[in-house]
Amino acid sequence: MKRLSLLILFFFLSSCQTLPVIHSPSSSAGEKSWACPSPFLKEKYRLVHAIEARMAGNQRSSVIGITLADPSSRSVSCAIMTAEGMVLFEAESVQGTLRVNRALPPFDSESFAKNMIEDIELIFFQPPGNLRSKGYLADGSAACRYLEEDGKWIDVTENQSDGIQTKRYSSSGALERIISFNKRTKNIYQRIELQADETFDYSLLLNLIEAQPVKTKMFKRK
Amino acid sequence: MKSYRHLPVFICILVGFFFIFANLSHARENDLEKLRRESAKIRTLQADFVQKKFMKILSRPLISEGCFYYSAPDSLRWEYFKPLKSIVIAHQNKTKRYMYSEGKMVEDKMGGAQAMKIVLNEIAGWMSGKFDRNPAFRATVSQKTNTFITLTPVGEGMSGVIEKIEITLSPQAGVVQAVKIFEGPGNFTQIDFKNVKVNTPINQSVFQDVQ
Numbered sequence: 001m002k003r004l005s006l007l008i009l010f011f012f013l014s015s016c017q018t019l020p021v022i023h024s025p026s027s028s029a030g031e032k033s034w035a036c037p038s039p040f041l042k043e044k045y046r047l048v049h050a051i052e053a054r055m056a057g058n059q060r061s062s063v064i065g066i067t068l069a070d071p072s073s074r075s076v077s078c079a080i081m082t083a084e085g086m087v088l089f090e091a092e093s094v095q096g097t098l099r100v101n102r103a104l105p106p107f108d109s110e111s112f113a114k115n116m117i118e119d120i121e122l123i124f125f126q127p128p129g130n131l132r133s134k135g136y137l138a139d140g141s142a143a144c145r146y147l148e149e150d151g152k153w154i155d156v157t158e159n160q161s162d163g164i165q166t167k168r169y170s171s172s173g174a175l176e177r178i179i180s181f182n183k184r185t186k187n188i189y190q191r192i193e194l195q196a197d198e199t200f201d202y203s204l205l206l207n208l209i210e211a212q213p214v215k216t217k218m219f220k221r222k
Numbered sequence: 223m224k225s226y227r228h229l230p231v232f233i234c235i236l237v238g239f240f241f242i243f244a245n246l247s248h249a250r251e252n253d254l255e256k257l258r259r260e261s262a263k264i265r266t267l268q269a270d271f272v273q274k275k276f277m278k279i280l281s282r283p284l285i286s287e288g289c290f291y292y293s294a295p296d297s298l299r300w301e302y303f304k305p306l307k308s309i310v311i312a313h314q315n316k317t318k319r320y321m322y323s324e325g326k327m328v329e330d331k332m333g334g335a336q337a338m339k340i341v342l343n344e345i346a347g348w349m350s351g352k353f354d355r356n357p358a359f360r361a362t363v364s365q366k367t368n369t370f371i372t373l374t375p376v377g378e379g380m381s382g383v384i385e386k387i388e389i390t391l392s393p394q395a396g397v398v399q400a401v402k403i404f405e406g407p408g409n410f411t412q413i414d415f416k417n418v419k420v421n422t423p424i425n426q427s428v429f430q431d432v433q
Contacts, residue, residue, distance in 0.1 A: 048284060050306045052323055059331050062321040064306055066279050077279050083286065083308040085275045085403070085411035102406065104383065209305040212281065 019153055019173050022143050024135040034134050036144035037158035039166065039181045039188050040126045044070040044214040047189055049206040051080075056200060063088070065206065068214065069124045076120050080107065093117045119204075122168060123179055123192060127154040152176075164188070187211055267292040269418040273302075278408040297429040313429035320432045327432040359387070368399065 025034055051065045068077040077092040089107040091100040100113050107113075127146035134144045141159035148154060151171030158164045163183035168176045178195040181188050192206040268291045274283035288302040298312040307322035308330070321330040359373040371389040385404040398418070404410045 046279075046281065048280075048305075052321070060321065060323055060328060061330050062306060062308060062323070064284070066277070066284075068279050079277060079279050081275070083302045083306045085273055085286070087277070087405055087409060090277075090279070090409075102382070102409075209284075214281070 019145070019169055020137050020143075020155070022133045022135045022137060022145055022155075024133070034142075036131070036134060037142060037156045037164050038126065039156070039164045041069055041071045041124045044068075044072070044216065045124075046212045046214055048209040048211075049189075049192075050209055052205040052207075054203045054205075056202075064209070067120055067124070069120065070214075071125050074121070074125055074128070076117055076124075078116065078120055089113075089116070091117065093121075119177070119194060119196075122154070122166060122177060123194070127156070129154065158183075263421075264292075265294045265421050266424050267418070267420055268422065268424060269415045271416070272414045274412045274414075276408065276410050276412070283412075291424050291428050293424050293426070293429065297426070299428055309432055311429055311432065 045068075047067045047069070049065045049067070051063050053061050053063070055061075062083070064081050064083065066079040066081070069075075073095065075092070075094045078090070079087055080089040081087045087102055088104045089100075089112075090102040091098065091113050093099070098113055098117060100108075103113065127148065129146040129148035132145050132147045135142075137143050137157060139159065141157040141162070143155055143157040146154045146156075153169040153171075153173070155167045155169070156164070157167070162180065164181040166177070166179040166181075170176055174197070176197055178193075180193040180195075182191045185191055187208060189206075189211060190208045192204075194204040194206070196202050196204075268289070270289045271287070273286040273288070275286070276283050284305070286302050286306070287304055288300070290301065291297075291299045296312060296315070299309065301309045307327070309320045309327065311318055311320070319330040320327040322328075358375060358377070360376050362372050362374075364370045364372070369391040371387075371391070373387040373389070375384055375386070383405065385406060387404070388402040389398060390400045390402075391398055398415055400415070401413045402410055403413075
C-alpha cells in the first residue's frame with residue numbers, strides 16, 4: 001500500500017511541471033514599451049496549405065488544408081482534402097459554436113473537430129486570455145504569457161535563431177503544443193510546424209500554397 | 223487505413239471512368255453496350271489533366287495539374303505535379319502511394335495502399351467492358367452536342383460522399399473531355415483532360431520509378 005501511494009505521488013508530481021520563468025524587463029519604462037511577439041492574423045484571410053502529417057512510427061501522409069479565419073470575430077472555416085480533391089473534413093466555428101459540415105472517418109469524431117479548430121485558433125489568433133507576464137526567457141527569447149479561461153497557459157516567444165513560437169501548456173504546466181513560424185520567409189505562414197504532445201503524439205508541417213486577404217464587401221446606401 | 227476508405231473509390235472515379243470512355247468510336251452509338259465493346263480494345267492510355275476544386279470556402283478554384291498512365295492489364299500511375307506532389311502507382315499486383323517530403327518522394331503509408339487494390343479490381347472490370355458492374359452507381363447516357371454520362375450512387379454506400387458524377391465526351395473520337403464529381407452543395411471537382419494518347423507504347427519504368 002505504501003509503495004502504491006509513493007507511485008501515485010510520483011506520477012502526480014511528474015505531471016505537475018513548471019512553466020519556464022519569464023524575467024521582467026529591467027526597467028518599468030522598458031516594460032511599458034514592450035511589444036509582444038505577434039504572429040497572428042490582423043485581418044480576415046483565406047490560406048491554403050499543403051500539410052504533411054507525421055504520426056507515431058514516422059508514418060507520413062499528406063493532405064491539403066484550407067482555412068478561412070477572421071480574427072475580429074474569431075470565426076474559422078476549414079477543410080481538409082486529399083490531393084485527388086476528395087473532401088475528408090469540413091467545419092466552421094462561429095463565436096465558439098462548432099458545426100461540422102462533412103467528416104469522413106476517422107475525422108468524424110467530435111474531439112477531432114474540436115482539437116482542429118483549437119489548433120487553428122492557436123496558430124492564427126491572438127490568445128484571448130489575460131496577459132500575465134512579459135519579459136525574457138533564460139535563453140534570451142522575448143516572451144509574453146497569457147492565461148486562458150480554462151486555466152491553460154499560452155507563451156508566445158521570439159528569438160533570432162528559432163523565430164516565433166507559440167506554446168500551449170496545460171493548467172498543470174504540461175507542454176501540449178509547440179507552433180513554430182519561420183520569420184525568414186516572406187509570409188510568416190509560408191512554413192508552420194505544429195508539434196502536439198498528446199496520448200498519440202503527432203506533428204504537422206504546413207507549407208503555404210496560397211494566401212489571400214478577404215475583403216468584406218461594403219454596400220453603399222442609395 | 224480507415225481514414226481513406228473512400229479514397230479508392232474516388233480515385234477509381236478519376237481514373238476508371240476515363241478508361242471506360244476513352245476509346246469510344248466515331249459512331250453515334252452511345253449506349254452502354256457499345257461502350258462495353260469499345261472499352262475492351264484499350265491496351266494503353268496516357269493523358270495530362272487539370273483538376274479544379276470548387277468549394278464554398280474557396281473564392282476561386284484550387285487548381286492541380288498532373289498526368290496519368292495506364293497499361294493493360296493492371297499497371298497505373300496517377301500523378302500530381304502541383305500544388306501537392308503525389309503519385310499513386312499500381313503495378314504487378316502492388317499498389318503504393320507516394321508523397322513529396324524533404325526533397326524526395328516517400329511512401330505515404332497512411333494512404334490506404336492496400337485499399338488501393340480495390341481500384342485495380344474495378345479498373346480490370348471496366349477494361350474488360352464490365353464498367354456498369356459496380357452496383358454503387360447507376361449510369362445514364364444522354365446526347366446533346368457532346369455525349370454526357372451521369373452516374374448516380376445507388377444505396378447507402380456512397381451516401382454523404384458523392385452525389386453524382388458527370389462525364390463529358392468530346393464529339394470527335396469519343397475522348398473524355400471532362401469529369402465532374404459532385405460531393406455536396408457548392409463542392410465539386412472538375413477534371414479536364416488533354417493530350418490523350420490511346421494505345422501508344424509506354425515504358426514500363428513509368429510504373430516502377432517514382433522520382
